[in-house]
Amino acid sequence: MTRRDDEFAEYFSARFDFARRIAFALCGNWNEAEELAQNAFVKIYAHWRRVRSETADAYLRTVLTRTFLDTKRRGRAREEPTESPPDRPVVQDTGAIEDRPALLAALQKVPPRQRAVIVLRFIQDLSVEQVADVLGCTTGTVKSQTSRGLQALRQAYGPGDGNTPALHPATRAGC
Amino acid sequence: MWDDEQDLRAALQRVVDVDVPPPGTTRVEDVIRRGRRRVLITRIGTVAGAIVAVVGIGVGASALGNLGVGADRLPPAGPAVSTPPVPLPESPRPGWVTHEPTYVPAPPSPEEPGVRGPGMCAPITLPPASGREVLPEEKYLPVLLDELAKHYPGDAVHIQNKTWVNVNRGLADVAVYSKDKQVQRTFSMMAGRYGGPLEQAAEYYASVNSGGCAQKMHWLNLPGGAILQATPDGIRAFTRSGRWYQITGYEVPLAYRGGPKDDGKSGPAALPENVIVDLLTRLAALG
Numbered sequence: 001m002t003r004r005d006d007e008f009a010e011y012f013s014a015r016f017d018f019a020r021r022i023a024f025a026l027c028g029n030w031n032e033a034e035e036l037a038q039n040a041f042v043k044i045y046a047h048w049r050r051v052r053s054e055t056a057d058a059y060l061r062t063v064l065t066r067t068f069l070d071t072k073r074r075g076r077a078r079e080e081p082t083e084s085p086p087d088r089p090v091v092q093d094t095g096a097i098e099d100r101p102a103l104l105a106a107l108q109k110v111p112p113r114q115r116a117v118i119v120l121r122f123i124q125d126l127s128v129e130q131v132a133d134v135l136g137c138t139t140g141t142v143k144s145q146t147s148r149g150l151q152a153l154r155q156a157y158g159p160g161d162g163n164t165p166a167l168h169p170a171t172r173a174g175c
Numbered sequence: 176m177w178d179d180e181q182d183l184r185a186a187l188q189r190v191v192d193v194d195v196p197p198p199g200t201t202r203v204e205d206v207i208r209r210g211r212r213r214v215l216i217t218r219i220g221t222v223a224g225a226i227v228a229v230v231g232i233g234v235g236a237s238a239l240g241n242l243g244v245g246a247d248r249l250p251p252a253g254p255a256v257s258t259p260p261v262p263l264p265e266s267p268r269p270g271w272v273t274h275e276p277t278y279v280p281a282p283p284s285p286e287e288p289g290v291r292g293p294g295m296c297a298p299i300t301l302p303p304a305s306g307r308e309v310l311p312e313e314k315y316l317p318v319l320l321d322e323l324a325k326h327y328p329g330d331a332v333h334i335q336n337k338t339w340v341n342v343n344r345g346l347a348d349v350a351v352y353s354k355d356k357q358v359q360r361t362f363s364m365m366a367g368r369y370g371g372p373l374e375q376a377a378e379y380y381a382s383v384n385s386g387g388c389a390q391k392m393h394w395l396n397l398p399g400g401a402i403l404q405a406t407p408d409g410i411r412a413f414t415r416s417g418r419w420y421q422i423t424g425y426e427v428p429l430a431y432r433g434g435p436k437d438d439g440k441s442g443p444a445a446l447p448e449n450v451i452v453d454l455l456t457r458l459a460a461l462g
Contacts, residue, residue, distance in 0.1 A: 008210075009203045016198065021191045030196050038201045038209075045210025046217065074298075074383055104190050122180075122187045150183070 008048050011056060012041055018057070019064055025119045026068045028108040036071065040064040061124065062134045065116050069135075072112040106156035114149030117142055200338050208336055208348070212363075219425065219443050263407045267393040271405065274394040279378040282388035298387035301379055302370035304417055315420070315458055316347055319364055322457045326450050329354045335361070352429075360426040360446060362454070368417050373402065377413045381406045395452070401459040403452060410448075412455040420458040422451050 019040055023033035040063045044051060051059050107115060113135075120131045121142075131142045267273055280296045316337065323332055336348040345367070351360040369376035381392050381404065395403040400415040412420040425443040 005207055008207065012203045012206060016201070017195045020195055020198070024195075025187075025191045031199065034198055034201055038206060041206045042209040042213055045207060046213045048210075100190055100193075103186060107187070107190065118187070122184045123191055125184070 004048055008045055015057065015060060016041070019060055022061065022064055022119065022124065023068065025107070025123050026065070026112075026116060028104050036064065036068055040067050043067065058130075058134075061120070061126075065120065065134055066136075069112055069116060103157060106153055106158075109156035110149050110152045114145050114152060117145040118149045118153065121146060205336060205338060212348075212361075215425070215443060263391060263393065263405055268405075271393040271395045274377075274392050274404070276378045276381075276389035276392070278372075278375040279382045279387070279389040282385070282390075295386040296382070296388040298382070299375070299379055301376055304368040304370040315364075315366055315461055318457050318461060319347065319349065319362070319454060322454050323349065323351055323362065326453065327351050327353070327360070357429060358426055359429050360424065362422055362424045362446065364454075364458075365421045365423075366458070367419050369413070369419055370417065373400070373413050373415055376417075376419065377402065377404050377411070380404075380411060380419065381408070384408055397456060397459050399460070399462065401462075403455055403459070410451050410455060412459040414459050414462055416462045418459075418462070420455055422446075422454050 016037060019037035020030070020033050023036040023040075024030060027033055027036060040060060043063050044056075044060060107118070110118065116135065117131055120126045120134055121128070126134070128139045128142050128146075132139045135142070278299055282296060316334075320332055320334075331352040331354070333350045333352070334347065335350050336346070338346055345365070347364045347366075349362045349364070351362070353359075369380075377392075377394075378389060381390055382388055390406055393405045395405075397403065397412075402413050404411050404413065409421065409423055424446045426446055427443040
């Protein structure tokens with residue numbers, strides 16, 4: 001391995017799970033999240049010489065989000081299976097909280113670009129300006145996408161009708 | 176639901192606050208290998224683009240020369256050099272036919288009101304694929320290796336990588352080193368499955384890189400209803416049973432390393448088209 005490869009491998013080891021978490025929030029599926037993260041790192045490798053260590057995470061976030069949006073634009077999501085799983089071990093999500101799957105499912109019903117804005121703003125804690133940089137749009141667009149995305153999320157998650165768990169932190173186990 | 180933004184933030188952050196399962200197939204070596212391939216493809220594209228520009232200038236100058244403009248100048252430089260990717264010929268090769276898309280819309284004309292530049296089309300949707308989820312790697316990889324051995328007898332064949340891109344798509348990279356140690360050929364095979372009619376799937380895959388619009392395509396009908404499809408993107412095989420195969424790659428002199436010290440005389444070249452056609456024909460015969 002060259003020095004470039006060593007540096008990249010070190011960064012990959014340190015941040016692959018970070019990338020998978022973001023991807024998981026975006027696509028709601030660990031298999032797809034891994035593919036997404038892998039594709040993002042492949043793109044980063046191609047530009048590794050230009051990636052500065054202090055901005056590497058921001059660059060990773062940008063590449064990952066844009067790769068996700070490209071994937072959705074090209075309709076690759078329809079290749080995702082819904083039948084039996086592949087021939088590899090399935091990892092159980094042992095840390096699941098009761099209402100987390102419902103919120104995750106609701107998040108997946110939000111249109112991809114609005115979902116990306118929500119993930120970046122509320123899960124990644126980025127400012128409006130930072131999200132605009134990642135997505136290559138104006139802050140006004142980010143604000144409007146946030147508003148629409150939250151509306152879509154609320155609709156998808158539904159009111160507290162007795163079947164859907166309430167989301168207020170005080171009512172949840174483990175909070 | 177959520178009292179304020181902070182509640183929402185906390186709720187969403189808990190969605191990803193889980194133990195990350197161990198990665199399934201991803202190894203850093205695979206990522207680096209794919210990254211290198213991407214760098215190489217980018218370089219090939221840059222070189223091809225530069226050549227296209229030079230040839231375009233040459234053709235333009237020649238055309239102007241024929242019109243008498245600049246007739247007192249020297250003629251343009253020699254003929255164009257064929258470089259990868261091999262362009263799709265205007266007319267189908269012998270045995271091939273032009274396929275007119277019926278499922279995917281044609282690109283809008285630039286003359287249409289409100290259209291600027293290449294237009295985007297409303298993408299079609301393929302129905303979910305049916306049948307076996309996991310592709311029979313043990314079935315198609317030996318066929319690929321066997322066909323390569325026939326084309327390159329005595330050369331060293333090495334499987335560089337085989338993995339599942341996802342549960343519907345498999346990927347295998349095979350390198351063939353010539354016995355005189357002069358040339359390395361890399362064949363990247365992707366195998367997948369599709370849902371719906373063959374024609375719809377073939378048109379769909381051909382439109383993915385053209386904004387969802389149909390692009391020119393030539394078909395070669397194979398026994399059993401399978402087809403080979405040539406587009407500007409390359410050649411793919413589709414079978415009636417819902418499988419598709421694609422082979423891409425390049426051949427490069429082993430002295431070439433793509434670095435700044437290269438003499439520039441010998442870089443990556445396209446794989447022989449007849450080899451790709453033979454490989455895909457064998458794979459398509461698997462059904």
